[in-house]
Amino acid sequence: MKMSENDPAERIANNWQAVQQSVADALATSGRPAGSTKIVGVSKYVGLPETDLLVQAGCKTLGESRPQALWAKAEANQLPSDVQWHLIGHLQRNKIRRLLRHSVIIESIDSERALNAVAEISADQRITTDVLLEVNISGDEKKTGFAPEELPRLMQNVPAKGISILGLMAMAGWGTDPAEARTQFEQTRLLRDQLRTESGLELNELSMGMSGDFPAAIAEGATIVRIGSKLFEGVR
Numbered sequence: 001m002k003m004s005e006n007d008p009a010e011r012i013a014n015n016w017q018a019v020q021q022s023v024a025d026a027l028a029t030s031g032r033p034a035g036s037t038k039i040v041g042v043s044k045y046v047g048l049p050e051t052d053l054l055v056q057a058g059c060k061t062l063g064e065s066r067p068q069a070l071w072a073k074a075e076a077n078q079l080p081s082d083v084q085w086h087l088i089g090h091l092q093r094n095k096i097r098r099l100l101r102h103s104v105i106i107e108s109i110d111s112e113r114a115l116n117a118v119a120e121i122s123a124d125q126r127i128t129t130d131v132l133l134e135v136n137i138s139g140d141e142k143k144t145g146f147a148p149e150e151l152p153r154l155m156q157n158v159p160a161k162g163i164s165i166l167g168l169m170a171m172a173g174w175g176t177d178p179a180e181a182r183t184q185f186e187q188t189r190l191l192r193d194q195l196r197t198e199s200g201l202e203l204n205e206l207s208m209g210m211s212g213d214f215p216a217a218i219a220e221g222a223t224i225v226r227i228g229s230k231l232f233e234g235v236r
Protein backbone atom coordinates (compact mmCIF):
# COMPACT_ATOMS: atom_id res chain seq x y z
CA MET A 1 0.00 0.00 0.00
CA LYS A 2 1.33 3.43 -0.86
CA MET A 3 1.88 5.64 2.15
CA SER A 4 0.11 8.96 2.15
CA GLU A 5 1.88 12.26 1.50
CA ASN A 6 1.27 13.17 5.10
CA ASP A 7 2.93 10.15 6.56
CA PRO A 8 5.61 11.61 8.87
CA ALA A 9 8.11 8.86 8.05
CA GLU A 10 7.81 9.57 4.35
CA ARG A 11 7.91 13.34 4.83
CA ILE A 12 11.04 13.18 6.96
CA ALA A 13 12.76 10.73 4.60
CA ASN A 14 11.95 12.99 1.62
CA ASN A 15 13.15 16.09 3.47
CA TRP A 16 16.39 14.33 4.43
CA GLN A 17 16.99 13.33 0.79
CA ALA A 18 16.26 16.88 -0.39
CA VAL A 19 18.61 18.47 2.16
CA GLN A 20 21.40 16.02 1.29
CA GLN A 21 20.90 16.86 -2.39
CA SER A 22 21.01 20.63 -1.71
CA VAL A 23 24.20 20.25 0.30
CA ALA A 24 25.75 18.15 -2.50
CA ASP A 25 24.71 20.79 -5.06
CA ALA A 26 26.18 23.62 -2.98
CA LEU A 27 29.47 21.71 -2.63
CA ALA A 28 29.61 21.07 -6.38
CA THR A 29 28.85 24.73 -7.17
CA SER A 30 31.70 25.79 -4.87
CA GLY A 31 34.12 23.30 -6.39
CA ARG A 32 34.44 21.49 -3.07
CA PRO A 33 34.73 17.70 -2.70
CA ALA A 34 31.54 15.66 -2.27
CA GLY A 35 30.96 14.78 1.36
CA SER A 36 33.14 17.56 2.76
CA THR A 37 30.25 19.12 4.69
CA LYS A 38 28.54 17.09 7.41
CA ILE A 39 24.85 17.64 8.12
CA VAL A 40 23.77 17.88 11.76
CA GLY A 41 20.04 17.19 11.93
CA VAL A 42 18.71 19.62 14.51
CA SER A 43 15.97 17.70 16.31
CA LYS A 44 15.11 20.37 18.90
CA TYR A 45 11.73 21.05 17.29
CA VAL A 46 10.40 17.50 17.63
CA GLY A 47 9.94 14.68 20.10
CA LEU A 48 11.58 11.29 20.23
CA PRO A 49 9.34 9.56 17.63
CA GLU A 50 10.13 12.10 14.88
CA THR A 51 13.79 12.19 15.90
CA ASP A 52 13.85 8.42 15.52
CA LEU A 53 12.29 8.71 12.05
CA LEU A 54 15.07 11.08 11.01
CA VAL A 55 17.71 8.63 12.21
CA GLN A 56 15.94 5.79 10.39
CA ALA A 57 16.00 7.92 7.25
CA GLY A 58 19.80 7.93 7.55
CA CYS A 59 20.75 11.02 9.57
CA LYS A 60 23.14 9.75 12.24
CA THR A 61 24.32 13.10 13.58
CA LEU A 62 21.84 15.00 15.72
CA GLY A 63 21.89 18.44 17.32
CA GLU A 64 19.97 19.72 20.34
CA SER A 65 20.17 23.16 21.91
CA ARG A 66 19.13 22.13 25.41
CA PRO A 67 21.30 19.64 27.31
CA GLN A 68 18.21 18.23 29.07
CA ALA A 69 16.50 17.51 25.76
CA LEU A 70 19.64 15.86 24.43
CA TRP A 71 20.07 13.50 27.33
CA ALA A 72 16.34 12.74 27.56
CA LYS A 73 16.41 11.50 23.97
CA ALA A 74 19.72 9.70 24.36
CA GLU A 75 18.68 8.01 27.61
CA ALA A 76 15.34 6.78 26.27
CA ASN A 77 17.34 3.94 24.69
CA GLN A 78 15.25 4.02 21.56
CA LEU A 79 17.77 5.53 19.15
CA PRO A 80 20.65 3.48 17.73
CA SER A 81 23.84 3.74 19.79
CA ASP A 82 25.86 5.04 16.82
CA VAL A 83 24.07 8.39 16.85
CA GLN A 84 26.61 11.21 17.29
CA TRP A 85 25.19 14.05 19.36
CA HIS A 86 26.11 17.71 19.03
CA LEU A 87 25.13 20.29 21.64
CA ILE A 88 24.41 23.60 19.87
CA GLY A 89 23.02 25.74 22.71
CA HIS A 90 24.21 27.28 25.95
CA LEU A 91 25.66 24.91 28.55
CA GLN A 92 25.54 25.56 32.29
CA ARG A 93 28.18 24.05 34.52
CA ASN A 94 25.73 21.88 36.44
CA LYS A 95 24.67 20.16 33.23
CA ILE A 96 28.15 19.15 32.04
CA ARG A 97 28.61 15.86 33.88
CA ARG A 98 25.41 14.24 32.71
CA LEU A 99 25.89 15.56 29.18
CA LEU A 100 29.35 14.02 28.91
CA ARG A 101 27.92 10.53 29.35
CA HIS A 102 26.73 10.79 25.77
CA SER A 103 30.05 11.50 23.98
CA VAL A 104 28.75 14.79 22.69
CA ILE A 105 30.58 17.27 20.52
CA ILE A 106 29.95 20.63 22.19
CA GLU A 107 29.66 23.23 19.42
CA SER A 108 28.49 26.02 21.68
CA ILE A 109 31.36 26.86 24.02
CA ASP A 110 30.54 30.54 24.55
CA SER A 111 32.78 31.64 27.42
CA GLU A 112 36.16 30.96 28.96
CA ARG A 113 34.38 29.68 32.06
CA ALA A 114 32.47 27.12 30.02
CA LEU A 115 35.64 26.02 28.24
CA ASN A 116 37.52 25.60 31.50
CA ALA A 117 34.64 23.78 33.19
CA VAL A 118 34.27 21.26 30.34
CA ALA A 119 38.05 20.75 30.33
CA GLU A 120 38.21 20.24 34.09
CA ILE A 121 35.31 17.79 34.29
CA SER A 122 36.50 15.88 31.21
CA ALA A 123 40.07 15.63 32.51
CA ASP A 124 38.65 14.38 35.80
CA GLN A 125 36.93 11.58 33.89
CA ARG A 126 40.07 10.96 31.81
CA ILE A 127 38.28 11.78 28.58
CA THR A 128 38.88 14.41 25.91
CA THR A 129 35.78 16.29 24.78
CA ASP A 130 35.67 17.69 21.26
CA VAL A 131 34.47 21.28 21.27
CA LEU A 132 33.95 24.22 18.94
CA LEU A 133 34.15 27.83 20.04
CA GLU A 134 30.99 29.79 19.29
CA VAL A 135 31.70 33.19 17.77
CA ASN A 136 29.22 36.04 17.83
CA ILE A 137 30.16 37.06 14.32
CA SER A 138 27.14 39.31 13.71
CA GLY A 139 27.88 41.36 16.83
CA ASP A 140 24.18 41.08 17.74
CA GLU A 141 24.01 41.83 21.47
CA LYS A 142 21.30 39.23 22.04
CA LYS A 143 23.46 36.45 20.64
CA THR A 144 25.75 34.27 22.67
CA GLY A 145 29.35 33.51 21.79
CA PHE A 146 32.78 35.06 21.97
CA ALA A 147 33.41 38.42 20.40
CA PRO A 148 35.84 37.75 17.53
CA GLU A 149 38.48 40.01 19.10
CA GLU A 150 38.45 37.96 22.33
CA LEU A 151 39.59 34.76 20.66
CA PRO A 152 43.28 35.42 19.91
CA ARG A 153 43.95 35.95 23.62
CA LEU A 154 41.79 32.99 24.67
CA MET A 155 43.62 30.69 22.27
CA GLN A 156 46.94 31.50 23.93
CA ASN A 157 45.72 30.06 27.16
CA VAL A 158 43.61 26.97 26.44
CA PRO A 159 43.43 24.13 28.96
CA ALA A 160 46.05 21.49 28.22
CA LYS A 161 43.83 18.55 29.16
CA GLY A 162 40.23 17.47 28.74
CA ILE A 163 39.30 19.30 25.56
CA SER A 164 40.21 19.35 21.92
CA ILE A 165 39.23 22.50 20.04
CA LEU A 166 38.15 21.44 16.57
CA GLY A 167 37.17 24.84 15.18
CA LEU A 168 34.52 27.55 15.26
CA MET A 169 30.72 27.70 15.22
CA ALA A 170 28.81 30.78 14.09
CA MET A 171 25.32 31.95 13.21
CA ALA A 172 24.38 34.80 10.92
CA GLY A 173 22.46 37.59 12.66
CA TRP A 174 18.66 37.49 12.82
CA GLY A 175 17.01 38.76 9.68
CA THR A 176 20.31 38.95 7.81
CA ASP A 177 19.87 38.80 4.02
CA PRO A 178 21.77 36.05 2.20
CA ALA A 179 24.51 38.35 0.84
CA GLU A 180 25.20 39.75 4.29
CA ALA A 181 25.09 36.25 5.81
CA ARG A 182 27.75 35.16 3.33
CA THR A 183 29.98 38.06 4.43
CA GLN A 184 29.61 36.94 8.05
CA PHE A 185 30.52 33.36 7.11
CA GLU A 186 33.55 34.63 5.24
CA GLN A 187 34.60 36.62 8.32
CA THR A 188 34.27 33.45 10.40
CA ARG A 189 36.53 31.55 8.02
CA LEU A 190 39.11 34.35 7.99
CA LEU A 191 39.06 34.45 11.79
CA ARG A 192 39.63 30.69 11.83
CA ASP A 193 42.56 31.09 9.42
CA GLN A 194 44.10 33.75 11.66
CA LEU A 195 43.67 31.64 14.82
CA ARG A 196 45.11 28.62 13.02
CA THR A 197 48.24 30.54 12.10
CA GLU A 198 48.63 32.02 15.57
CA SER A 199 47.92 28.88 17.57
CA GLY A 200 49.27 26.11 15.36
CA LEU A 201 46.05 24.15 15.97
CA GLU A 202 44.36 22.75 12.86
CA LEU A 203 40.88 24.10 13.64
CA ASN A 204 39.48 22.19 10.68
CA GLU A 205 35.81 22.48 11.56
CA LEU A 206 33.64 25.44 10.61
CA SER A 207 30.06 24.92 11.74
CA MET A 208 27.97 27.55 10.02
CA GLY A 209 24.76 27.58 8.01
CA MET A 210 21.19 26.68 8.96
CA SER A 211 18.03 25.96 6.92
CA GLY A 212 17.82 29.50 5.55
CA ASP A 213 21.45 30.16 4.66
CA PHE A 214 23.45 26.93 4.34
CA PRO A 215 24.41 27.28 0.64
CA ALA A 216 26.20 30.57 1.45
CA ALA A 217 27.94 28.90 4.39
CA ILE A 218 29.08 25.99 2.22
CA ALA A 219 30.42 28.46 -0.36
CA GLU A 220 32.53 29.95 2.44
CA GLY A 221 33.89 26.61 3.62
CA ALA A 222 31.42 25.23 6.19
CA THR A 223 32.38 21.68 7.20
CA ILE A 224 29.25 21.33 9.34
CA VAL A 225 25.78 22.71 8.65
CA ARG A 226 23.05 22.59 11.31
CA ILE A 227 19.68 21.97 9.71
CA GLY A 228 16.40 21.80 11.61
CA SER A 229 13.31 23.40 10.03
CA LYS A 230 13.93 22.01 6.55
CA LEU A 231 14.06 18.44 7.84
CA PHE A 232 10.75 18.66 9.67
CA GLU A 233 8.79 20.69 7.14
CA GLY A 234 5.25 19.40 6.87
CA VAL A 235 5.64 17.23 9.96
CA ARG A 236 4.75 19.49 12.85
Ligand SMILES: *Cc1c(COP(=O)(O)O)cnc(C)c1O
Nearest residue numbers: 042065088210211226227228229
Ligand atom coordinates in the same frame (compact mmCIF):
# COMPACT_ATOMS: atom_id res chain seq x y z
C1 LIG B 1 17.78 25.84 15.95
C2 LIG B 1 19.19 25.98 15.54
C3 LIG B 1 19.61 25.57 14.27
C4 LIG B 1 18.66 25.03 13.21
O1 LIG B 1 17.99 26.10 12.62
P1 LIG B 1 17.00 25.92 11.39
O2 LIG B 1 16.89 27.29 10.83
O3 LIG B 1 15.73 25.41 11.93
O4 LIG B 1 17.63 25.00 10.42
C5 LIG B 1 20.96 25.67 13.98
N1 LIG B 1 21.85 26.16 14.87
C6 LIG B 1 21.49 26.55 16.10
C7 LIG B 1 22.53 27.06 17.03
C8 LIG B 1 20.15 26.49 16.47
O5 LIG B 1 19.80 26.90 17.70
